[in-house]
Amino acid sequence: MTQYVNINAGYLEVDELDNEDHHAHEEYVITLLLSGYVTLKSNNATLIKPGTLTLVPSGFAHTLVKGKAMSVHWLSFGITDEQHAQNNDLFLPFTQIRQGALPIAQVSKTRLPFIITLFEEVQRACSENKPDVVLESLINLIISEAASASSISPVYLGHETKVSKAMQFIERRCCDGISLKDVAQAVHVSPAHLTTKMKASTGYTVGQWIIKHRLKVAINRLETTADSIEHIAQKLGWSDVTHFIRQFKKAYQITPAAWRRRHTIKP
Numbered sequence: 692m693t694q695y696v697n698i699n700a701g702y703l704e705v706d707e708l709d710n711e712d713h714h715a716h717e718e719y720v721i722t723l724l725l726s727g728y729v730t731l732k733s734n735n736a737t738l739i740k741p742g743t744l745t746l747v748p749s750g751f752a753h754t755l756v757k758g759k760a761m762s763v764h765w766l767s768f769g770i771t772d773e774q775h776a777q778n779n780d781l782f783l784p785f786t787q788i789r790q791g792a793l794p795i796a797q798v799s800k801t802r803l804p805f806i807i808t809l810f811e812e813v814q815r816a817c818s819e820n821k822p823d824v825v826l827e828s829l830i831n832l833i834i835s836e837a838a839s840a841s842s843i844s845p846v847y848l849g850h851e852t853k854v855s856k857a858m859q860f861i862e863r864r865c866c867d868g869i870s871l872k873d874v875a876q877a878v879h880v881s882p883a884h885l886t887t888k889m890k891a892s893t894g895y896t897v898g899q900w901i902i903k904h905r906l907k908v909a910i911n912r913l914e915t916t917a918d919s920i921e922h923i924a925q926k927l928g929w930s931d932v933t934h935f936i937r938q939f940k941k942a943y944q945i946t947p948a949a950w951r952r953r954h955t956i957k958p
Contacts, residue, residue: 695768696910697943698826700813703765708758717895717903718767719785720747721833723798723810729758737793742803744796744837748785749773750858750900751794752892764810768830771911773862773904781831784838789855796840809833823954853878854892857885858900865904866927871897906942909935913951920947 697718708729722745729739733753739745747753749769776782788794798806813829815821856878861869874897875882889897905927912923924935939947 694771694911694914695823695827695830696771696907697767697769698813698817698830699768700764700766700810700817702810702814703761703763705758705761705763708755708761716747716751716767717749718769719749721745721766721837722747723764723806725762725764725807727758727760727762729761730756731794732756733794737795739795742798742800744798744806744840746784746788746794746796746837748789749862750854750893751789752854753794764807764814766810766813766830766833769907769910771907773865773907777859777862781834781838784834789859796837798836798840802836802840806833806836809836852892853880853885854888857889857897858893861897861900862904865901866908868928869901874901902938903942906939909939909947910950913947914954920951923947 699718705727724739724741724743724745726741728741731737731739731745731753732755733751736756770776777786784792784796809829809832813826813833816826816829857874860874860877864873871882871886875885878885880888885897889895889900893900895903909923909927912918912927913920916923918926920936921932924932927935929935929938936946939945939950943950945953
């Protein structure tokens with residue numbers, strides 16, 4: 692089972708939205724629009740109508756251009772093992788979106804009540820601090836429903852951008868001591884060109900994305916192994932454990948040791 696971290700969910704009502712800032716999320720995001728409309732712009736502008744699931748992969752640059760009278764369920768989560776997720780059929784819709792497919796799935800009227808219930812159950816599980824396995828099961832069901840509802844086919848796929856390819860390389864190799872130069876070489880562009888494109892598209896640098904994904908792997912190790920914090924830091928590429936702890940606390944507002952205590956189930 693894919694392990695999720697930083698799971699958050701909620702329900703929003705927005706009267707009007709106009710030209711939200713261009714950005715990319717560190718987490719994966721799934722939304723279900725219940726009423727109103729909103730236009731999402733990535734490579735192209737897509738009008739999202741009620742009964743539509745929107746799937747936004749981690750690091751996927753997008754802008755909400757215009758929306759009105761919206762009510763929406765939303766869910767966000769990080770993944771501790773991106774390479775496993777990329778090889779998991781469940782995550783095929785996210786892979787296809789990175790390859791140029793539209794980031795939406797129209798839900799049938801017969802499935803809509805069930806999917807709404809799933810979002811509500813995720814929200815309840817988050818608020819009641821239910822075990823991780825409960826949240827993971829609910830998220831997998833939502834993704835499965837999106838995959839079933841999606842009409843994505845190879846005919847509609849475009850070309851992956853250099854930024855998208857760079858993001859996937861970072862996700863796969865973040866703990867291998869890679870640098871900006873390595874990422875640029877992997878996608879066949881200069882470091883300067885990739886730096887400009889990555890920052891403009893996602894709001895973060897290549898180095899920042901490498902750290903973000905390494906920290907997610909660190910979370911997995913903290914929760915699933917008894918390795919010392921020093922050993923985890925060293926294995927994942929930090930030569931200075933103090934620097935690792937500082938970056939971890941900056942990202943999650945908690946130390947690695949405190950995270951482990953909070954998320955480890957005692958026998």
